[in-house]
Amino acid sequence: MSICELRDATKTYGSGAAAVHALDKVSLAFEPGEFTAISGPSGSGKTTLLNLVGLLDVPTSGSVSITEQAAAGLGSRALARLRAQNIGFVFQSFNLVPVLTATENVEMALHLAGTAGDRRKLAEEALAAVGLGEMLKRKPAELSGGQQQRVAVARALVKKPAVVIADEPTANLDSTTGGQILDLMRQMNDERKATFIFSTHDPMVMARARRVIALHDGQVAGDEVREPAAGGSGGA
Amino acid sequence: MFLFRIALRNVLRQYGRTSLSMISIIVGVAIIIMGRGFVGGSRENIVRAQIDSVSGHVLAVPRDYPTSGARHPVDNLLELDEATRAWLDANTEAWTTRTVFAPRIVKGSDAIRGRAFGFDPERDESVFPRRDWRVTGEIPATAEDGVLISRGVGRVLDVEPGDHLFLQVRTSDGAINALDLPVSGVVATGNPMIDRIGLFVPQPLVEKLVVTRNRFSHLAIRLADRDDSPRFAKELETRFAGAASVKTWREETQDLIDLQQIRQTAMDLLALAIMAIAATGIANTVLMAAHERVREIGTLRAMGLDRRGVVGLFVLEGLVMGSVGGLLGALLGGGYNYKLSVDGIDLSSFVEAAGSGGIYDSIPMSSMLYTESSLALAAGAALVGLLVAVLSSVYPAVIAARLPPAEAMRAE
Numbered sequence A: 001m002s003i004c005e006l007r008d009a010t011k012t013y014g015s016g017a018a019a020v021h022a023l024d025k026v027s028l029a030f031e032p033g034e035f036t037a038i039s040g041p042s043g044s045g046k047t048t049l050l051n052l053v054g055l056l057d058v059p060t061s062g063s064v065s066i067t068e069q070a071a072a073g074l075g076s077r078a079l080a081r082l083r084a085q086n087i088g089f090v091f092q093s094f095n096l097v098p099v100l101t102a103t104e105n106v107e108m109a110l111h112l113a114g115t116a117g118d119r120r121k122l123a124e125e126a127l128a129a130v131g132l133g134e135m136l137k138r139k140p141a142e143l144s145g146g147q148q149q150r151v152a153v154a155r156a157l158v159k160k161p162a163v164v165i166a167d168e169p170t171a172n173l174d175s176t177t178g179g180q181i182l183d184l185m186r187q188m189n190d191e192r193k194a195t196f197i198f199s200t201h202d203p204m205v206m207a208r209a210r211r212v213i214a215l216h217d218g219q220v221a222g223d224e225v226r227e228p229a230a231g232g233s234g235g236a
Numbered sequence B: 001m002f003l004f005r006i007a008l009r010n011v012l013r014q015y016g017r018t019s020l021s022m023i024s025i026i027v028g029v030a031i032i033i034m035g036r037g038f039v040g041g042s043r044e045n046i047v048r049a050q051i052d053s054v055s056g057h058v059l060a061v062p063r064d065y066p067t068s069g070a071r072h073p074v075d076n077l078l079e080l081d082e083a084t085r086a087w088l089d090a091n092t093e094a095w096t097t098r099t100v101f102a103p104r105i106v107k108g109s110d111a112i113r114g115r116a117f118g119f120d121p122e123r124d125e126s127v128f129p130r131r132d133w134r135v136t137g138e139i140p141a142t143a144e145d146g147v148l149i150s151r152g153v154g155r156v157l158d159v160e161p162g163d164h165l166f167l168q169v170r171t172s173d174g175a176i177n178a179l180d181l182p183v184s185g186v187v188a189t190g191n192p193m194i195d196r197i198g199l200f201v202p203q204p205l206v207e208k209l210v211v212t213r214n215r216f217s218h219l220a221i222r223l224a225d226r227d228d229s230p231r232f233a234k235e236l237e238t239r240f241a242g243a244a245s246v247k248t249w250r251e252e253t254q255d256l257i258d259l260q261q262i263r264q265t266a267m268d269l270l271a272l273a274i275m276a277i278a279a280t281g282i283a284n285t286v287l288m289a290a291h292e293r294v295r296e297i298g299t300l301r302a303m304g305l306d307r308r309g310v311v312g313l314f315v316l317e318g319l320v321m322g323s324v325g326g327l328l329g330a331l332l333g334g335g336y337n338y339k340l341s342v343d344g345i346d347l348s349s350f351v352e353a354a355g356s357g358g359i360y361d362s363i364p365m366s367s368m369l370y371t372e373s374s375l376a377l378a379a380g381a382a383l384v385g386l387l388v389a390v391l392s393s394v395y396p397a398v399i400a401a402r403l404p405p406a407e408a409m410r411a412e
């Protein structure tokens, strides 16, 4: 069973002579436990691809499905609901809510996903798991970039989503810190079978991926599986 | 709950910007309260002054008596038989008769037309209280005492207690009569309608001047409850069997109340204008907040917040500003208004100025104005402020909600 599937997905911006084919008939399937890098130069369509997989955008043609549910025809509310429950996001610029503490930022994800139970406790555990057990009450402005991105990873994982989408998660960090974030993500993939799809044009980052998909001008130029997906039997 | 936390903290964080919007809400709410309090207080002030100095709760005058203007005919007067007197004693808190006439007041070569209130020295004060009166000299009781003139008459004719002046009148039979009379005192009643050309003449002297023969032009009645006036007026009218026209204080003051209504509208329009400024401020604040937080909106949308949630987030910010502004406005405006409702506003200098002419000569009022204050007024005004804030944040909130979630990935 694939977690996520694109079929002939095309995304065109603009129309006529000015039309840009950001993605051109891309077909891909992602399995549970994958740790997949989308590589390619700037403008090759990485962000566009992740937006489609993350249900933030809809393809101009072709189809997207997540956990076997087709996204086509769903309204913005239904898409929001699917995202809340099935997809975690890690952004290039961390994107924490500045007025909320680390714990509250993580708790918010549980709140939006409609998770029952002691959300505060779950949030604190998730932060402890990314090594921030001592910084629960800090606001984003009181955290370093690397720490903020750890909060973002905790926020994405806490609701146990089918997949975590990360668009250039290390691009705003120095290489050491970026490497640590990637190690953290890989650790979560190894230990918890969490599925990650992330974009990068950093070869160091690509080196840690189980699978590397190369994009060029909106088309898949390469798809190499280096290691099998974690756990084999399913996602976290 | 998270949305409320975010909204609250954002409002607090943008302290400078949001407090500007809140100040306009505060001012608007306070003006609604003070304006309504002032106008309501003026209305009650005018009604009270009318009741306390001119009409009582119920006023009977001869049929066809002129309803306005300075004409005070004495050729057609009313009288009371013993039975009616007894009935009045039994059914009112107090009653008195007055004869109003328009003498020429002469002092040396100066003369003015005055408005004289012939009063019953024993009964008058029980219907027309004198608590605001300031008297120099004495209030006359007998024909020999002479007259009590208003401050206006004293000023124009340069007369003081102890001086003499001539009163020229037409008697009830149409003859011309004139008497040389002492001035027993000068009064400032606080009511410009009386203080400019009024004078008080004790009943025995009226008898000599106007030859009223125990008759009178006005019967004024005070009731225990002024709301009983309509019922009582009807009964009194049947007792006079068509000889008198009987009016309640409400009928007597209707025109003045209508005038107050216009003031009320003007005040409300002012408050509305300030509220419009407040609304623009709030809308602008929320719109700015939305523009600054494009990435945050996108992130929340990516995390699964739907459009309604985004609208809610920003409307909540308006709500926070509106409740703080509304509450502070109600506290400040309501508090000050309450103080003025207890301590009153001293209008005497204003009343004196008004006494020199103009429309205030025909509006009864007392020199102390007590504003109208109520919890309902303060709460209502606060609610208006809150509503304005919430409604004006809806539009920018909807704009913010229209932002596609993919912006979260793009915006740098």
Ligand SMILES: Nc1ncnc2c1ncn2[C@@H]1O[C@H](COP(=O)(O)OP(=O)(O)O)[C@@H](O)[C@H]1O
Pocket: A013, A014, A020, A021, A022, A040, A041, A042, A043, A044, A045, A046, A047, A048, A049
């Ligand atoms: N909103 C947009 N409107 C127009 N063109 C866009 C838009 N988003 C992306 N593109 C174009 O689509 C192509 C792919 O962009 P993107 O997916 O951001 O690439 P990457 O993330 O690999 O840098 C680029 O040529 C870019 O200019």
Ligand SMILES: [Mg+2]
Pocket: A046, A047, A048, A167
């Ligand atoms: Mg990109």
